[in-house]
Amino acid sequence: MTFAAQIAAQRPTEVALRDIVEELTWQQADDRLRPAVNALLAQDLGPLRRVAILASNSVATLLGYVAATLSGSSAVAVNSHLTAPETAYILEDSEARLVFCDTTTAEVAAEAARLAGVPTVVAWDAPGVTATDLPDSVVSFAEWCTDDSEPRTDVAPRRTLVYTSGTTGRPKGVELPFTSWVGGADITEHLAGLATNRMIGFGRHLAVGPLYHSGPLSATRLFAGGVPVTVLGKFDAEATLTAIERDRIGSSIMVPTHFQRLLALPAERRATADVSSLRYLLQVGAKCPTPVKQAMIDWLGDIVWESYGASEVGTTCMISAQDWLDRPGSVGRAVPPFEAYIADEQGNPAPPGTEGPLWFRDTSGHGISYISGVRSGNEFTLGEIGRMDADGYVWITDRLSDMVVSGGVNIYPAEVEQVLGTLPEVADVACFGIPDEAMGERLVALIVPADSANPPDPADIANRGRALLAGYKIPKEIHLTDSLPRTAVGKLDKKAMRSRHAVTGDAVKVTL
Known part of the structure; x- marks a missing residue:
């Protein structure tokens, strides 16, 4: 029997999985997992x-990840x-x-599989969307x-693969x-x-972020470890708070x-919300604005922790609520097996x-090892500038790379530049x-028109970009300009661009 059947014998009535349209007991989860695992074993x-x-x-997506593991x-x-x-x-790279x-992504999956030569595409129903x-x-x-x-269970487990990008904009696979x-x-044994x-003991877990991100993917491992999980779709603050109350969410x-x-929810709603079940809330993805972090700790107390790291290496620094209150803005100290340091000019x-x-x-x-064979070695940087006190606490002050983190999602300007640069205008x-203020950062584009006498409509540029890029990668602002500032060696001077944006300069601002 699968782990779910074993738990079902101990907790037969417990809701093991829930999303916006369905809920499964552990036995029902086992009934869904067995045929999926057998089909994968035979493939x-x-x-x-x-x-x-x-x-x-x-629920189906989470079970898909778990079936792959099993x-x-x-x-x-x-x-x-x-x-x-x-x-x-x-698909090709991996x-x-x-x-x-699922039924909402089947068209894209079918076309991508055709382009990549992948022989088999299998779709389950998305919540509320039947095939x-x-x-x-x-x-x-x-x-x-x-x-x-x-x-059978005598197969070796394999690591999940996620994709991240560097300054080249090309996604890189990392296990x-x-x-x-x-x-x-x-x-x-797995x-x-x-x-x-350690999160097992906190009880039911709430997955609020997309399961294709490394943080939310923790929900799949927690479920396989015996934790019931509630899966939310597109983030909604009221739905999140309601789920915490209804399902007695622990983490x-x-x-x-x-x-x-x-x-941003009404103060009265937050004040009367029953969040007493919460025992652990981990913030990941980007440096949290100090007032926001302070407000969350004021509301929820010492259950708020922060993890700093990356998909490639996991958590490199961690800080508790109390340590953060003592050192506002810090992302914590390095956690084993990592040691942190600020490099001088000699490294x-x-x-x-x-x-x-x-x-x-x-x-x-x-260190960091990509499936391409590229490896960082035992010492690496995540591309950011910081400072560290005598006790080893780290503060992030800037970024070495141009990566933009908007709403916890990484956007790589080089990739967007490559695509928009192919447009004839x-x-x-x-x-x-x-x-x-709301998203942490937003992406801005400066465009030099091919024909200054007949410049393109920035809204049209954005719309055409959506046919080539995911919507979240489309710049939120597009500015038309006569030229782009460059350094003496011809490299784009993005520091100057940010300064120009701040004072509007000669750019024609069009907010989309």
Whole structure:
């Protein structure tokens, strides 16, 4: 029997999984998992056994990730907002042999699979959207999973694969970091390891972010470790608070934008909300504005923690609510196996209080390893500038890279520049981030028209970009300008661009 059946024998009436339209007991979850695991075990997935998942948040999506784990497959988490060409690149790069999708992403999944030469696409129903007319190349989940016998467990577990990007804008695949990986010789040992997660003791978990992000993906491991999970769709502050009250949520992982939207609820609603079940709320994704973090701690108390790190390595620094109150704005101290330091001009550790590039040393020897074979070595930077006090507490003060973090989502200006630069009306383009009260940052584009006498409509540029890029990558502001500031060696001077934006300068501002 699967782990879900074992838990069902102990907690037969407990709701194991819930989303906006359905709820499953542990036995019902087991009934869904068995045929999915058997189907994956029987599928020719190649030596890497990679299965891409392109689907919105739901009970079915979470079970898809868990089924991949139980079958010894490596789930490839794909952003459900990507276009078919963007998805096809990930399918090719990861060497996925199968795509799981839902009824809202089936068209994109089918086209991406065709472009990448992936033979099998399987779709389940998205919440409230029943399959009626799937593309011809897509098979329904119910038809694909037919063997509900007990699946074998003597297969080796494999790590989930997520995609992140660097300054080149090309997504890079990286497996779940070893700091989050419990290993095990087979599935039975792997599940036993997952059951030791310290978050298990906090009770029911609430997944509020997209499951294709590394933070929310923790929900899949917690569920496999025996924790009931509530899965929310697109974030809604009222729905989140209602779920916490109704389901007696014990833990959740959120980004600063989630905090801001919760705090934007009417004061009376927050004051009367029953959040007494919450025992652990972890903030990830981006540096949280100090007033926002202060307000969350004032509301919820010492259950608010913050994790600083990246998909490639997991958590590198951690800070509790009390330590944050003692050192406002800090992201905490390095956690094992990492050691943090600020590098001086020679790359050596600088004295406390010095501002400079923030580096980490991985004492385990793993470092960052991408599936392409690129490896960081034991010392690496996440591309940010910071300072550190004598006690080892770190503050983030700026970013070395141009990456924009908007609502906890990474946007890579180089990728957007490459796409917008292919439009015939565009002679030159540069993108950069500016502070945004609600989202943390927003993406801005400066465009030099190919024909200054007949400049393009910025709204038209944005609309055409949506056919080539996921919607969240489209700049929120597009400015037309005569030229782009560059350094003496011809590199784009984005510091000057941000200054120009602040004073409006010669750019024609068009807010979209």
